[in-house]
Amino acid sequence: MKKNLLLIVSFIAIIFFGRILPHPYNFTPLIAVTLLSSYSLSNKFLAIMIPLVGFWLSDLFMNNYIYAGYFADFTVFNSGMIWTYGAIVLVALMGSSFLNKISAGKVVLASLSGSTIFYLISNFGVWAFSPMYAKTLTGLAQCYSLALPFYVTSLMGDLVYSALLFGAYQLVFSKTPNFLASQNKT
Numbered sequence: 001m002k003k004n005l006l007l008i009v010s011f012i013a014i015i016f017f018g019r020i021l022p023h024p025y026n027f028t029p030l031i032a033v034t035l036l037s038s039y040s041l042s043n044k045f046l047a048i049m050i051p052l053v054g055f056w057l058s059d060l061f062m063n064n065y066i067y068a069g070y071f072a073d074f075t076v077f078n079s080g081m082i083w084t085y086g087a088i089v090l091v092a093l094m095g096s097s098f099l100n101k102i103s104a105g106k107v108v109l110a111s112l113s114g115s116t117i118f119y120l121i122s123n124f125g126v127w128a129f130s131p132m133y134a135k136t137l138t139g140l141a142q143c144y145s146l147a148l149p150f151y152v153t154s155l156m157g158d159l160v161y162s163a164l165l166f167g168a169y170q171l172v173f174s175k176t177p178n179f180l181a182s183q184n185k186t
Helices: 002-020 030-038 044-066 083-096 104-129 138-147 148-173
Strands: none
Touching: 002 030, 002 044, 002 148, 030 044, 030 083, 030 104, 030 148, 044 083, 083 104, 083 148, 104 138, 138 148
16 A cells, blocks of 8 residues: 555656646656556556546646636636546556556557557647637648647657656566566566
8 A cells, every 4th residue: 555655646746747847848747657557556547547636736736827827717627628638548548458567668659659649639629629720621630730749749758758657666666677578567
């Protein structure tokens, strides 16, 4: 239980501070934490809720303090959040079914897949529910193409954070820490 509590608090803090501290756009630990949470916690509901809570807390802080000028009132949720949160849930489900053992190849593939899932779903939500783009295939293509720089930065961040977090997890919780070798869940 101590290990799980340490992981829960650490995961939420990593997401929160990774999003509110200065960083290049979308270079955050969100996908890496979501994948590691889905790998390391046997309670899958908890593994899904942890990244959602960390993301929501950072959204709550950013929307009401950092970007307060963009919102008329104190904002607890906004209309686009369902797409972002849905993408996080799908990444967690993918991670829990795909990452049954840690290996560098699986972590890289899961990270790339997580980045792509997040990009496709969150930007579809932007296209579908914001007035920024025409509700046509051309508008959808424009939305995805204009989001490509953010996707590239997200890919880089997800790969870096996945390597760091999965490597640290192996060092701390494995009896034989070797990130490159396949390991069974602890």
